[in-house]
Amino acid sequence: MERPLTKNIHAGRQPLSLKEYTTTGGYTALQQVLKNNTPQEVQQLVQKSNLKGRGGAGFNTGMKWSFVPMGADAPRPKYLIANADEMEPGTFKDRLLLEGNPHQLLEGMIIAAYAIQANISYIFLRWAYKKAARVLEQSIHEAYEAGWLGQNILGSGFSLNMHLHTGAGRYMCGEETALLNALEGKRATPRAKPPFPQVSGLFGKPTIVNNVETLCCVPHIVNNGAEWFQSLSYSEDSGTKIYGVSGKVNNPGAWELPMGVTMRELIEEHAGGMKKGYRLKGVLPGGASTDFLTEQHLDIKMDFKSVAAAGSRLGTATMVVMDDATCPVGFVHNLQHFFAQESCGWCTPCREGLPWVEKILLTIEKGEGKQEDIELLQMHTQLLGPGNTFCALAPGAMEPLQSAIKYFREDFDRHIREQKCPY
Amino acid sequence: MLSNEEIQDIDHEAAKLPYKKAAVIEALKIVQQHRGWINDESVSDIAECLEMSAAEVDSVATFYNLIFRSPVGRHVILLCDSISCYVMGYKNIYEALQQKLKIKFGETTADQRFTLLPNACLGCCDHAPALIINGELYTDISIETLDDILLKYT
Ligand SMILES: Cc1cc2nc3c(=O)[nH]c(=O)nc-3n(C[C@H](O)[C@H](O)[C@H](O)COP(=O)(O)O)c2cc1C
Ligand code: SF4
Ligand code: FES
Numbered sequence: 001m002e003r004p005l006t007k008n009i010h011a012g013r014q015p016l017s018l019k020e021y022t023t024t025g026g027y028t029a030l031q032q033v034l035k036n037n038t039p040q041e042v043q044q045l046v047q048k049s050n051l052k053g054r055g056g057a058g059f060n061t062g063m064k065w066s067f068v069p070m071g072a073d074a075p076r077p078k079y080l081i082a083n084a085d086e087m088e089p090g091t092f093k094d095r096l097l098l099e100g101n102p103h104q105l106l107e108g109m110i111i112a113a114y115a116i117q118a119n120i121s122y123i124f125l126r127w128a129y130k131k132a133a134r135v136l137e138q139s140i141h142e143a144y145e146a147g148w149l150g151q152n153i154l155g156s157g158f159s160l161n162m163h164l165h166t167g168a169g170r171y172m173c174g175e176e177t178a179l180l181n182a183l184e185g186k187r188a189t190p191r192a193k194p195p196f197p198q199v200s201g202l203f204g205k206p207t208i209v210n211n212v213e214t215l216c217c218v219p220h221i222v223n224n225g226a227e228w229f230q231s232l233s234y235s236e237d238s239g240t241k242i243y244g245v246s247g248k249v250n251n252p253g254a255w256e257l258p259m260g261v262t263m264r265e266l267i268e269e270h271a272g273g274m275k276k277g278y279r280l281k282g283v284l285p286g287g288a289s290t291d292f293l294t295e296q297h298l299d300i301k302m303d304f305k306s307v308a309a310a311g312s313r314l315g316t317a318t319m320v321v322m323d324d325a326t327c328p329v330g331f332v333h334n335l336q337h338f339f340a341q342e343s344c345g346w347c348t349p350c351r352e353g354l355p356w357v358e359k360i361l362l363t364i365e366k367g368e369g370k371q372e373d374i375e376l377l378q379m380h381t382q383l384l385g386p387g388n389t390f391c392a393l394a395p396g397a398m399e400p401l402q403s404a405i406k407y408f409r410e411d412f413d414r415h416i417r418e419q420k421c422p423y
Numbered sequence: 424m425l426s427n428e429e430i431q432d433i434d435h436e437a438a439k440l441p442y443k444k445a446a447v448i449e450a451l452k453i454v455q456q457h458r459g460w461i462n463d464e465s466v467s468d469i470a471e472c473l474e475m476s477a478a479e480v481d482s483v484a485t486f487y488n489l490i491f492r493s494p495v496g497r498h499v500i501l502l503c504d505s506i507s508c509y510v511m512g513y514k515n516i517y518e519a520l521q522q523k524l525k526i527k528f529g530e531t532t533a534d535q536r537f538t539l540l541p542n543a544c545l546g547c548c549d550h551a552p553a554l555i556i557n558g559e560l561y562t563d564i565s566i567e568t569l570d571d572i573l574l575k576y577t
Contacts, residue, residue, distance in 0.1 A: 086546050087544060088544070089505035089506045090544065091544070092547055092548050095547070126546070127489050128501075128542075130559075130560070163439060167487070168451065168487035169488040169489035169490075170487055171543060183445075184445050185444055185445040185446060185449075185483065186483065187482060187486040203441050244548070245549070246507040246510075246511075246548035246549050246551060247507060247511070248510065248511070252548070252549035254549060284506075288505070288506055288544075318548070320506050322510065330509075331509070334504075334506055335506055337504075338506070338543055341543070342543065344486075
């Protein structure tokens with residue numbers, strides 16, 4: 001089983017230096033691309049590999065790049081941004097890649113920038129990742145020294161500058177258009193689409209925003225080809241995926257595995273099963289803003305299509321396990337508290353609706369709920385659903401709520417009937 | 424008044440960007456690094472430095488939760504209150520901190536030693552519960568290990 005993204009990352013070890021990275025085959029993909037390929041060829045290769053965005057939405061990466069205006073009259077400068085904001089509760093996969101093998105990200109970014117002919121790139125890193133910040137600063141410095149960044153890289157005529165930008169908090173900064181506003185020094189509210197960032201992004205110029213894990217796949221696709229990348233997977237969606245499990249399991253962690261391993265394999269084998277005395281009650285398969293799945297879904301494949309068919313989303317593929325000693329109402333209240341707090345306040349349904357949802361859930365949790373409260377919650381899952389808000393934060397917040405009411409209705413009813421939390 | 428060092432650092436950031444205003448978040452972080460928090464005077468000073476209005480600076484400052492617009496203690500504790508830490512019992516840690524420090528979320532100890540704040544997921548959910556003090560990450564926290572951690576900060 002191949003683990004291209006993490007084969008050189010070992011727990012407790014220092015991140016790979018530039019020297020170590022190059023001796024393990026690093027920067028050969030970049031050399032090859034600069035020497036032999038046109039930008040369009042790189043776009044087509046990545047599109048053919050069927051690499052889908054690892055930031056949550058799962059859009060074909062090569063296709064996204066192909067929307068960027070190319071040629072002599074294209075607006076300049078163009079930008080390439082690595083989204084390293086990783087703030088979805090329950091998600092801890094990009095940290096592994098950032099801290100373990102920073103040059104892999106840099107090489108992926110330089111190739112991606114070449115493919116869209118961007119001359120300026122940013123890594124948008126969340127404030128809390130202090131170690132990653134130190135590691136990336138050092139790596140960017142090394143890459144400039146070695147001539148992988150800067151003017152006329154390897155005499156190819158292609159130039160790229162790279163900057164590390166650390167945020168000042170707020171989940172919203174991870175939404176790609178809000179991220180652009182944050183980089184421009186504004187409040188991180190999202191922008192209307194269209195125009196899409198590919199056409200009019202940072203400072204009004206064509207911009208691509210990709211997740212860290214997405215970009216880390218790129219050098220390997222160049223080195224080994226599109227078919228190889230597809231062959232890594234157990235399913236239609238190509239490649240490997242960094243999966244994670246947290247909650248009351250014996251061995252919480254993150255692992256790179258073929259795309260499409262089952263939820264059962266992840267929880268029972270890699271995460272070592274539930275801790276003694278606990279049973280699995282529900283799972284958020286891909287972070288806080290994905291619908292609950294339950295024991296009956298354990299045999300589904302963890303890929304974009306299969307998880308969607310089961311009524312949820314692959315999201316970030318870092319799952320949170322809810323055990324049978326944890327109150328589902330309290331669990332969902334915690335999630336809604338997060339979303340209400342992180343709402344940027346730009347649009348009314350989200351700004352007003354989420355605090356209301358949070359309050360209703362608290363009332364139920366405290367044993368003061370009424371039967372009508374459930375209907376009120378259900379109404380919100382409609383009103384804050386897709387299409388009614390400016391960005392995906394509020395619809396994402398409704399996913400675990402609507403599915404909690406569906407699967408754990410009896411728990412909600414008991415709180416109301418017994419006028420207390422039964423947990 | 425901003426110090427020469429602060430102005431230099433802000434100018435350095437602004438030079439990387441197409442216009443000065445775009446450096447406002449960096450500027451806020453720089454001033455906070457030196458002074459611990461952002462008071463009204465700093466808001467005006469940054470506004471002047473970046474050729475924008477104080478209201479504009481404040482609208483940005485108040486958006487980001489890690490820009491402090493009130494004074495904080497010498498050490499800032501950010502305790503993760505998101506979902507994996509919830510499942511793994513961050514509330515017990517919060518209770519222990521409340522007892523030890525006699526403060527709740529949003530408060531500062533009387534001796535100005537600690538400010539305690541909740542923070543969203545710190546990205547180490549496989550080692551929950553987690554907290555950060557002055558940028559330093561602590562994971563797999565238990566009530567037993569809490570004292571040793573706090574002792575490092577005087
Ligand atoms: C509220 C919100 C927060 C998001 N946070 C992140 C994030 O932290 N990291 C990330 O890569 N994508 C995040 N996304 C998704 C981005 O908007 C975007 O789709 C992604 O960065 C695109 O990269 P990809 O195509 O490589 O997946 C977020 C989306 C929303 C709505
Ligand atoms: S849905 Fe929420 S987070 Fe998104 S724009 Fe509207 S208010 Fe802001
Ligand atoms: S939920 Fe606490 S670190 Fe992720």
